[in-house]
Amino acid sequence: MLSEESILKTLQHIVGVEGATNDTPDLIAYSRDQNWLFVPPQKPDFVVKVRDKNQIREILRLANRYKLPVVPLATGVNVRGLCIPTQGGIVLDMREMNQILEISPSMMTATIQPGVTAGQLSVECMKYGLSPNNTSAPDTVSAFANYLLRGLYFTHSSEGDDHILSMEIVLPSGEIIKTGSSGIKPTAGPYARGGGPNLTGLFQGVPGAFGVVTEMTVKLRPYPKHVWVYFFGFDDIDKEIEAIDEVMKLKIPTQLTMGTLPDMSKMRSLDDFTALMGLMAERMEQNLSESSADQVAERMKQMAAVFPKAFVGGCILDDFKDRFTLYKKTLRKTFMEAGGRDLSSIIKTTGGFFFFYEDDMQSGGRADATMLRRGYYHALAFYGPLNRYKEYDQMFKDVAVKHDLDPEGALLGGITCAPWHGQQTYLERSVLVDPNENPEGLKIYTKECVENLLDMGIYGWFRPYADTLDATLERWGATGEFLKKIKMLVDPNSIMNPGRFIF
Amino acid sequence: MDLEDWHDVASSCMHCRICVNPEFHEVGGWVPICPRGNKFKMETFYAPGTFELIRAIIEGELTENSPKLQKAVYSCTMCGACSALCEIYSAPGAKVKRMGKTFVDMYIDLRTEMMKRGWGPLEPHNAILKNIANTDNAWGGTRGDRERWAKGLGAKDLNKESADVLYFAGCTATYDPKLKGMMTTAAEIFNRAGVDWGILGKNEKCCAGPSLRIGDRDQFKAYAEENIELFKKSGVKTIVTSCAGCYSTFVKEYPEVADMSHIKVVHVSEFISRLLKSGDITFSKEVPMKVTYHDPCHIGRYCGVYDAPRDILGLVPGIELREMMQNRQNSWCCGAGAGMKTALPDVASETGVRRVKQAEATGAEVLVSSCPFCAQNLTDSIKEADSELKFMDLTQIVAMAL
Numbered sequence: 001m002l003s004e005e006s007i008l009k010t011l012q013h014i015v016g017v018e019g020a021t022n023d024t025p026d027l028i029a030y031s032r033d034q035n036w037l038f039v040p041p042q043k044p045d046f047v048v049k050v051r052d053k054n055q056i057r058e059i060l061r062l063a064n065r066y067k068l069p070v071v072p073l074a075t076g077v078n079v080r081g082l083c084i085p086t087q088g089g090i091v092l093d094m095r096e097m098n099q100i101l102e103i104s105p106s107m108m109t110a111t112i113q114p115g116v117t118a119g120q121l122s123v124e125c126m127k128y129g130l131s132p133n134n135t136s137a138p139d140t141v142s143a144f145a146n147y148l149l150r151g152l153y154f155t156h157s158s159e160g161d162d163h164i165l166s167m168e169i170v171l172p173s174g175e176i177i178k179t180g181s182s183g184i185k186p187t188a189g190p191y192a193r194g195g196g197p198n199l200t201g202l203f204q205g206v207p208g209a210f211g212v213v214t215e216m217t218v219k220l221r222p223y224p225k226h227v228w229v230y231f232f233g234f235d236d237i238d239k240e241i242e243a244i245d246e247v248m249k250l251k252i253p254t255q256l257t258m259g260t261l262p263d264m265s266k267m268r269s270l271d272d273f274t275a276l277m278g279l280m281a282e283r284m285e286q287n288l289s290e291s292s293a294d295q296v297a298e299r300m301k302q303m304a305a306v307f308p309k310a311f312v313g314g315c316i317l318d319d320f321k322d323r324f325t326l327y328k329k330t331l332r333k334t335f336m337e338a339g340g341r342d343l344s345s346i347i348k349t350t351g352g353f354f355f356f357y358e359d360d361m362q363s364g365g366r367a368d369a370t371m372l373r374r375g376y377y378h379a380l381a382f383y384g385p386l387n388r389y390k391e392y393d394q395m396f397k398d399v400a401v402k403h404d405l406d407p408e409g410a411l412l413g414g415i416t417c418a419p420w421h422g423q424q425t426y427l428e429r430s431v432l433v434d435p436n437e438n439p440e441g442l443k444i445y446t447k448e449c450v451e452n453l454l455d456m457g458i459y460g461w462f463r464p465y466a467d468t469l470d471a472t473l474e475r476w477g478a479t480g481e482f483l484k485k486i487k488m489l490v491d492p493n494s495i496m497n498p499g500r501f502i503f
Numbered sequence: 504m505d506l507e508d509w510h511d512v513a514s515s516c517m518h519c520r521i522c523v524n525p526e527f528h529e530v531g532g533w534v535p536i537c538p539r540g541n542k543f544k545m546e547t548f549y550a551p552g553t554f555e556l557i558r559a560i561i562e563g564e565l566t567e568n569s570p571k572l573q574k575a576v577y578s579c580t581m582c583g584a585c586s587a588l589c590e591i592y593s594a595p596g597a598k599v600k601r602m603g604k605t606f607v608d609m610y611i612d613l614r615t616e617m618m619k620r621g622w623g624p625l626e627p628h629n630a631i632l633k634n635i636a637n638t639d640n641a642w643g644g645t646r647g648d649r650e651r652w653a654k655g656l657g658a659k660d661l662n663k664e665s666a667d668v669l670y671f672a673g674c675t676a677t678y679d680p681k682l683k684g685m686m687t688t689a690a691e692i693f694n695r696a697g698v699d700w701g702i703l704g705k706n707e708k709c710c711a712g713p714s715l716r717i718g719d720r721d722q723f724k725a726y727a728e729e730n731i732e733l734f735k736k737s738g739v740k741t742i743v744t745s746c747a748g749c750y751s752t753f754v755k756e757y758p759e760v761a762d763m764s765h766i767k768v769v770h771v772s773e774f775i776s777r778l779l780k781s782g783d784i785t786f787s788k789e790v791p792m793k794v795t796y797h798d799p800c801h802i803g804r805y806c807g808v809y810d811a812p813r814d815i816l817g818l819v820p821g822i823e824l825r826e827m828m829q830n831r832q833n834s835w836c837c838g839a840g841a842g843m844k845t846a847l848p849d850v851a852s853e854t855g856v857r858r859v860k861q862a863e864a865t866g867a868e869v870l871v872s873s874c875p876f877c878a879q880n881l882t883d884s885i886k887e888a889d890s891e892l893k894f895m896d897l898t899q900i901v902a903m904a905l
Contacts, residue, residue: 023569023571024565025556025565025569025572026545026546028547028555028559028564029545029546029547029551029556030546031555033518034516034517047545047546049544075520076520076546076549076551077519077520079517079518093545093546095544117524117533120533122527122533123532138520138521139526140519140521140523141520
């Protein structure tokens, strides 16, 4: 085994003296994210800034030789502990690999590096009359990492959530492979099915557990000329769910968010209000952060009077006016006939909705950062059928009560997943709490909810979060074993982000 | 506040990084806003990394000084952009806004703690502190030279007689001969408007804003107390200053030291704007120039003075104001602030050159601002960038149009 000093020198030889460090302040800066209750802070042994795949290849070869863990990091928006180096090792900081290598208007694709942010990609695509798929995340996130971990997208219903056509991956061995048609030389262009199995999927949904993805080509869509942001209130959640199902089966191109709202009259503070309602509140006509406590209380009272028990909100984006008008009319009719109240007007119309900036649907803005106001955002996010929404909701509330947590102190929201099949919905129970108030309660609550969800039947977890993996692996049987074999084959020394997936 | 009082704020950073880039719809492109982060491109040098360092110091995880810690702490220009962006949306920013503070206050407390522990400041900063202690100014100039710039300009000596307005020149413009025009044109404008004004002359002392931002809170407090006492003795009701740093220090920091409610502090741009509105001065000459305006952080993001300079430029006949893509609260810092130009001139220079390039992209001939530190660094950066731009202080434009 090389000494720490020798490893550092070798790393510096690869990336330059300034590019590799084991200085304590640097290690601390990479040691923690907002999920510290479940993934405690852990310093890496080294942080290395890489600029190209050859440097990555050299580093992986070194890491493999000396069995050093490697944790790839794209732009540094590190959430849910996925990039915390729980076993130390090297954090590969790829934020300087931030080139948009190509935008092809004819193929409607963009080829990007890991450090490209959602905002950066949006700005560049706009020049070509194109748009990437909007991530439900601040525009500072890596578009690349979001695609890799299958983010949520406000997109056309026919496109679904897989937008990657091909990828380039540096394997732990140092070999470089390409998925899709990019693996064939020469290729006529990026296409997901390059022959044989779709290898791209192996590297998705796992945070760098099989290798370091260094380049990807993603689908683009025409910049939407017509946008309608809507918000409907329902008193009957069953009717709301039926109406959503109908809208999705009609293939209306909208990815909508639905949920039940907590009792606003019981909210304790502006923090509660902006955290739970923040996605909407920040965009409403009154800037609550500028208001006094009395004004906030009055506003909350007003909102409680107006806001429904359940809501559905989203947008329709289209570049063809007649089609847009038809979709808009049909969606509105469907919700109204199901007892929905059109509350779109209470959403500041120029303020957009949820993740969008004003009336521009080009990219996620920053509004969803409001949900972080409490400073700690804990969520259990999973895929499941929409028609079981009430069962999930009740389970979360029952477990919360059992462990002395406020059952109303969280929001269960659902985002429908296109293309609609099997009622597939992204469901997230967001617990916006100060973890110091009842950390053990939150841990037990999470563990029990994970077990219960697995018992109830879900399609799977949104991402391989630390608090879901162990319980899931126990139930994965032969499939889990098969994945372990693949992992062993690709990464025999288990250097790639160990502990984040399988082992 | 002590550093440990910031624990709740520092530990609630979500690392969402909305502090790192301005909202792209507002600026029309995807650009950085943090000079330090943009230079070093590691988490350690962005606000979220600094938050972790603060948390680690408070929690006892970081117990030793190191060159890297110093580099991380002192390469921040304290431009306040991270705070301005975070306060709109996110947890730490919203929290500090409700406290009536910004992240800059936390960074100042970090530097204060560094100094308490003997971990800072950097050697060039020590020279500034020594200069202030020995000569009452950051540049080490002699006290006798304080009033030289005002000779023959009709300023009253407020040590001997009273006036409506105290013009506080500040150390940087006073002791940098290249910046003399900032003060003399301000004097010319006062005289044209018939303002009853004066100076403290040899008794003018550093505002000690630099001491505070370097981390020497004791020196700052001593100077603040002395200055407030001097202001009281002079009997003035209004202080006008051309220095953005002095302005923000008087407005934001002095009230925490002693009562300043009896004195109104006005930046020269606000004062001139009022003179124009009241008709005390009017523009009579054409100034056919394409100009762009750089918002100094200390009057812009710190104090919200964005409109006054633009209002003035808008009234000057012949002036065509062309905004840079990053302007107002989204401005890119000039790079000079918080002791940067003295201690880390290469970072200051790179930052300034980026701003010059933004100014050039507007097609403007003149880069206008209203701060002596910005004036120094942007003038140097224009040379560094081999640019054909000219730098002018706002008051110089005004004087040309009178």
